[in-house]
Amino acid sequence: MTPGPIAHPLLAATAGSLGGVVVLDLSRVLAGPYAAQFLADLGATVIKIENPSDPDVARGFPPYLRHGDEEVSGYYGQYNRGKLGLALDLAGEDGKQVLKDLVARADVLVENFRPGTMDKLGLGYEVLAEVNPRLVYTAISGYGQTGSRSRRPAFDNTAQAAGGLWSMNGYADQPPVRVGVTIGDLSATLFGVVGTLAALRHAERTGQGQLVDVAQVDSIMAMTETAVVEYTVDGKVAAPAGNEHAWVRPYQLFPCADGQVFFGGYTDKLWRASCELFGTPEAATDPEIDTMRKRFDIEVYERRVRPLILGWFADRTRAELEKLAGDVIPLTAVKNIGEAVDDPGTAEREMIVEADYGEFGTLRMFGQPIKLSATPATPARIANRLGEHADAVLAGLAGYDAQRIAGLRERGVI
Template sequence: MPNDRTATPAGAAPHAAAGGPLKGVKVLDITRVVAGPYCAMLLADLGATVIKVEHPDDPDYARSFPPFVASDDAELSAFFTQFNRNKLGISLNMKTEDGRALLKKLVREVDVLVENFRPGTMEKLGLGYEVLKLENPKLVYTAISGFGRTGPNSSRPAYDNTGQAVGGLWSMNGYADRPPVRVGTIIGDLAASLYAAIGTLAALRQVERGGEGQVVDVSQQDSVLSLTENAVVRYTTKGEIASPLGSEHPFVRPYGQFPCKDGYVFFGGYTDKFWKLTCQMFGEPEVANDPEIDTMEKRFDADVAERRVRPILERWFSNYTKAELEEMAGDVIPMSAIKNIKEVVEDPHIAARNMIVNVPVGAQMVRMFGQPVKLSGAPEGDFAKAPDVGEHNLEVYARLAGLSREEIERLQASGVI
């Protein structure tokens, strides 16, 4: 899979995950913001050597996103670090002739290039896949965009909200009596990054088997569409158009949000087994035999669920806190507290899973989300900081591009790097 050369350029501080399963894989990350940086960071967390490439005068503008951490005389973005940890950093102006030549030299020595420009941008620079594969036929070229590299909308600009809007998810989120609501996170960017990481690994596997490199083409719209659960088949089989349902499921009931003494819980005890256990747990086993609600099919009926089932559950739950209900449900009934982010960050189970980790931001250690992929053969280590702009220019350009110190200094003075 990887080229034979050392994964970490000589002199560069190896990142914390350098011994992971992707050790030896080298990645050029020329992306910015989240859709792309997150994909490359996942590869870095798993051991790949990821080199973040930024324009020397126009670096990734996510560096200006809050929250900030004070470091000496600077304010550093914890947001930026969260998506760029464990990477090396170089600067490069690909709009210059020397810059384009230098990128080609780097491409010869890496396994993957990740970009998230609008389709056609790299071609305009003379650095499209058809050009770069001449430098390295085994190159995996991962491209993330709003609408993908093909189709009538491929050249349109896009953000995360674009993906949510045109992928159908926005139209489904919110409450029935109100306008649709965007999902409360950048799910379009994140989903595209996840699919891009999967596609990259699949393409690398093909190279490992002796195949050629290829383009991994990931669209935010496609990615969001694939997250719409049953909406597509409901439309194609029944002509039903999914609409906002609040916290309810389209047909499974009871399965949603219910109030309790100090907030809300998710309760999903809709099967006959779980419904019977729930009735027993709250000391009213006879409710399970009520002829109007004694089967799952009867409880699925929207009118029955609202008129009969919900009042029973709300009466039971109103006497207990979220924590008490979780404790009562234990390993028996699917019920979980609906937690705010503070409660999640401080959750002992999250701690046991090592999902809140310390990452350096300047001189401080900042807690941020960890790596959700847990591999039994790759124990997790510490996480390294995000690179400064061009921090590893000397090491990377000397090792991978074969430049002398004098050449590197000349390119820096002329604004190429």
């Protein structure tokens, strides 16, 4: 039976839904750290383990909170909030043993190195599963742990390119455009969290851990909506369509008096409601455009439907259109990120939280989108400094005494 954590205040189970779960986070930059941060928000005790001489490069990413000549990365803070910090050199035998001692009492390990890296260190899944058979080992990588491409280096753009998404994004008469956020990392994060929780439940029920293998390329392919089946069924290769849906109409961006709005009144019910709201009830019964299937026809849409909608919106502002649409039809102003952050609805959902960094000031960052009624998440926390909690982690989780910890520090292991 795997021994439990040694008593220490920093390692005490929280009130969150994952309270008592101990996670070792060896990952860097985004996909792995964000997955571990999800678990931390939900109550897990997450220990961020970094190389003392080569820490997470995200510590140097902008934007920065500054105090004198010192700075703290807001990027790092957003994806590593609420974690404990341990700097550990895994190159030597001392460091490897420390990790094994931590693994013996942990529930989950998260890493996003290129496949084979942990094996070269002698710390791959098979080795660590011998130490702790209950261990859920989550490995996020570009191409996955298996297959002929597994050892290839990969970034977010690699996944967007290899997974087919890049070729689908942009405008038909221009070269493809990457999705404007690191969706390859972010999609792997979400699938990594789902896989980790599924494996954790299995481990808690049976005592059997497992390897959770999540690839960025696989994750992107799983987010291409209907593109795969359109190809396998009809041989159709998805191509950029700009702001338009491949076949749902109206369902796109439209100009208005002071910007753009999204309008998606494509069903018969929504179309009738839209025609009533904008004072053209006769359009709802016009035999050429009175059904959804007729409005989906591109020639009919361009000739009859789009001009009608453009007329509805031309002299109205975004705010006027949103107010008119209300709770009746799907019409939303296209907001920049500042407008989205400052929207009262964002505050109502607690999607901007504040972490107090003392003399560095306050970091405002996005909150936790998962809302749990009985065990709410705790996202408004600061990130760890490099190696900040070494003594507490090694004493509280591995059971090391002060002399042993001091020896590790003297030898540069921590």
